[in-house]
Amino acid sequence: MSLTPSSLISQFPLQLVNLTLQISSALYRGSMAFPRERLLSVWVVRHPPVAGPSMVAAVLPLPSQVTWIPPPANSLKINFDGALFKDINKAGLGVVIRNDHGQVIASLSEQIQLPFSSDLVEALAAARAISFAHELSFTNYVLEGDSDVVIKALKHSDDSLSSFGHILASAKTLTDVKCITFSHTRRSGNAVAHNLAKHARHVLGFKVWMEDVPPHLHSVLIADYG
Template sequence: METWQYLINKVQKQELEYIAFTFKQIWQRINKWVFEKVFKSPTEVWTAARIEWNNFIEAKDDMGTRSLLIHQPIRRDVEWQPPDEARYKVNWDVGFKTSTSKMGAGIIIRNFEGEVIVALSMPRAPVSDPSVVEANALWRAVVLCEEIGITNAVFEGDARNIISEVQQTDQSFAWYGQIIEDIKLIYNTRQRWTIQYAPRECNLAAHKLAQFAIQCDNELVWLEDIPEWMNECIQLEKNVILRMNI
């Protein structure tokens, strides 16, 4: 208790929340060993705490958004929007499963009619910072566009920090900075590529692919012919175009 009281007086609230999740994971690690003889490495503890903390921050943001929406009219712009006719939209997202520390990334590329050009689910090994997975997902999206010859595209995701790093001209000194610099090497030579932030409500298809990736052992790619479990989500987002044409 003395340690916790000391931290309350010395540490900022957000850092304190992260410490609390770390303490929780340490306690669970002890119980796993004592009662089940299951050993979790310090890296696994760190990763699980980081993921759980990120999910907590995201949930708080979502709750704040929902409380605001109660008193506001429904915004039609808070949903997937098609690109201009000559462009493609590239959405990417990542998913985490705290109980297993598994991570995955989802990428989907669509044209101005909402038709799927390619979709991808990519499992990722656990890391201590989810930003690394976000950066890797964007890197895979950039390479995917290179592979299929897309030269006019808007990249859209909800990772503000990654998007900001890519948009900056200065070198990234984040510990995932080399991934950012690799992205910029390609991105900065494509005059008709842009990148922008969009909330997860605008990114549901990519999020669904990311959640599926958590269950996968290998990367899966669908060219035009998407899996059936994606149909409802794709149609829901295509309805935006129908409303625009009314």
């Protein structure tokens, strides 16, 4: 049974919920913070959230499921995913960049107009991940998603003839694809990016977190690397 934020608050005093979030954030900051001096500067555009809950129910991977695997030593892995919000005619893109210790370098949630297919959403998420890395001046990394069709298209040197081929081709022009390793994982190994994509329902435009993810995803981040 999934627990929504409203049901959690109805079962526990608000003070206890706030205290739990504070402890979780403090533990995360104390053990997994990434030195700011090693990060390149980036212009972050922040938009006010859409009216509604600021925290959504996160989907954690089960202990027996595939979890996130770190990249090789001294390298980065960028995970991406998309989500559909058909009831509001929107879609969400989620991207998270982590180092080989599982520490977050940056993460992003972006809301876009609803494309005509789920594969197109995944392709747009992959393209956004590449452009996000380009904005941060990262060129050598592992790019990972749970869409097999998109990852296969990215691995081919020839442009894909699919409906989203032009999107991937355009994104590839931003970087040297020879420096990117494309990797496919299951949904359970892509939990942080998946939840960031879902969080985009409550974001206007896009929002970036440097060295962090939204507070309600700290537990997902820890479980994803467990």
